[in-house]
């Protein structure tokens with residue numbers, strides 16, 4: 001007879017909690033036990049998506065578990081840890097999924113003898129069903145006490161994650177880098193599309209233009225790397241045009257004009273560096 005699977009309770013089951021819960025359920029490495037969110041309706045929806053677990057309405061209804069994932073928004077992690085600690089449950093392993101915050105957010109649990117960590121997977125979990133398909137190969141930063149990170153590593157590796165150890169003091173910079181790499185892309189695209197529409201480009205051409213340019217940019221980046229893939233007026237050293245375009249944007253939107261100037265300066269530097 002095989003040993004029972006370690007149990008996992010979820011406090012928060014939105015995009016990340018649902019995705020990881022379902023992946024662990026399907027991999028058969030953890031037993032999803034109790035699921036707490038802000039309402040029994042959303043907790044039940046998460047249980048339905050994961051395909052296992054029990055929706056609960058209050059923290060007090062949660063049973064002891066081997067692992068606890070606090071997949072609540074960053075600003076709720078410390079308060080959730082405090083609530084959990086006040087329940088006086090037997091010490092277990094608690095972890096959160098924030099990229100920027102450290103395991104120290106779980107201090108009230110640590111003080112009661114729990115092992116604590118953070119496990120941040122570098123993926124845009126925009127939609128759990130899609131993220132589940134995209135997860136294999138995701139790079140995952142583990143930070144926290146050694147016993148906790150050592151226990152989490154194989155559980156994430158079983159899902160196809162590539163784990164590495166991240167020092168607590170580097171979490172802010174590390175996460176800011178992920179913001180550069182992924183979160184700014186939709187912002188840049190939205191701004192470009194607003195400017196195109198303002199300049200008279202027919203709206204019906206936008207979806208196709210978006211698709212072609214993004215594929216083109218990603219293909220070049222993957223084939224050549226960032227420096228060699230860089231094109232445009234700043235990269236060509238056409239400072240007069242950069243200046244005039246910056247002014248045209250600033251006349252419409254001062255914030256976007258300032259961002260254009262800052263990014264153009266960085267583009268020019270990247271182009272200069274590749275010539276060295």
Ligand SMILES: NC(=O)c1ccc[n+]([C@@H]2O[C@H](COP(=O)([O-])OP(=O)(O)OC[C@H]3O[C@@H](n4cnc5c(N)ncnc54)[C@H](OP(=O)(O)O)[C@@H]3O)[C@@H](O)[C@H]2O)c1
Nearest residue numbers: 012013014015016037038039042071072074097098124125
């Ligand atoms: N989304 C990403 O791409 C991504 C990537 C890597 C890491 N992360 C990290 O993952 C964590 C969760 O992010 P997310 O995107 O999954 O957030 P999310 O989709 O907004 O889900 C948050 C979940 O927490 C629940 N919740 C909120 N306050 C609660 C409370 N006080 N008690 C219990 N449950 C509570 C919400 O309940 P309802 O369902 O009822 O609203 C929801 O289920 C964050 O630390 C974030 O930084 C996110």
